[in-house]
Amino acid sequence: MRKPIIAGNWKMHKTLGEAESFFDSVKDRLPNAGRADTVICAPAPFLASLAGRAGDGSPEIGAQTMHEEEKGAYTGEVSPVMLADLGVRYVIIGHSERREYFNETDESVNRKTKSAFGHKLIPIVCVGESLEEREGDKTAEKISGQVRAALEGISAEDAANAVIAYEPIWAIGTGKTATSDMANEACATIRSTLADLYGQETANQIRIQYGGSVKPENIAELLAQPDIDGALVGGASLEPESFIALAEAAGNE
Numbered sequence: 001m002r003k004p005i006i007a008g009n010w011k012m013h014k015t016l017g018e019a020e021s022f023f024d025s026v027k028d029r030l031p032n033a034g035r036a037d038t039v040i041c042a043p044a045p046f047l048a049s050l051a052g053r054a055g056d057g058s059p060e061i062g063a064q065t066m067h068e069e070e071k072g073a074y075t076g077e078v079s080p081v082m083l084a085d086l087g088v089r090y091v092i093i094g095h096s097e098r099r100e101y102f103n104e105t106d107e108s109v110n111r112k113t114k115s116a117f118g119h120k121l122i123p124i125v126c127v128g129e130s131l132e133e134r135e136g137d138k139t140a141e142k143i144s145g146q147v148r149a150a151l152e153g154i155s156a157e158d159a160a161n162a163v164i165a166y167e168p169i170w171a172i173g174t175g176k177t178a179t180s181d182m183a184n185e186a187c188a189t190i191r192s193t194l195a196d197l198y199g200q201e202t203a204n205q206i207r208i209q210y211g212g213s214v215k216p217e218n219i220a221e222l223l224a225q226p227d228i229d230g231a232l233v234g235g236a237s238l239e240p241e242s243f244i245a246l247a248e249a250a251g252n253e
């Protein structure tokens with residue numbers, strides 16, 4: 001049985017004060033803490049403070065990206081060593097916004113995914129098709145290729161701990177959610193790719209999230225699907241009440 005996982009991706013939002021106040025207001029109010037994993041992926045400048053506030057029953061802390069090297073002359077970047085040292089547990093790798101605006105490629109996603117495992121960080125690896133690819137009937141080919149590339153050279157033992165986030169690009173921040181059937185079909189394609197790579201037993205252990213305009217109103221229907229184990233949530237993770245509602249729905253699964 002896979003434990004549901006709700007991860008909030010705050011993207012480039014909030015001040016430090018707002019981030020701390022959000023965290024303090026949700027950390028003791030997650031009704032089903034223990035039945036679902038919850039994660040806040042905050043902007044890098046807030047990670048130390050939030051990790052210091054995290055504890056039993058609170059969300060875990062995630063980063064939104066990282067560099068694959070441990071250290072070096074990479075101005076502006078954050079290393080896996082730095083994240084692990086702060087107590088960060090998860091890191092989003094290859095979000096479509098990173099692929100589009102910051103030149104991330106399947107190759108860099110693979111390097112970062114390997115590096116995350118090498119530093120005991122759990123990667124949330126993002127894959128997803130554009131509207132053009134969906135309309136051209138290329139969804140399965142695209143997401144399956146992205147999963148294969150991201151996990152190339154990664155052992156089954158590590159892969160079992162990965163989280164894969166299926167985020168159709170056309171559904172991100174647009175209010176357009178994939179129907180739960182469409183989302184499940186894509187997540188099932190990802191699971192069958194994982195089974196092809198690692199065998200069915202390992203594939204059955206890997207958690208697959210859906211992301212793209214997830215809100216308290218649609219989370220239950222998405223989580224009811226057999227291959228959807230959680231959500232990567234942007235806009236609806238910014239307000240405490242809505243994040244708590246999402247976590248509650250996941251804990252009831």
Ligand SMILES: O=C[C@H](O)COP(=O)(O)O
Pocket residue numbers: 009095167171172173174175211212213214232233234235236
């Ligand atoms: O990482 C989160 C996704 O990009 C979804 O964002 P959204 O929930 O605002 O559509």
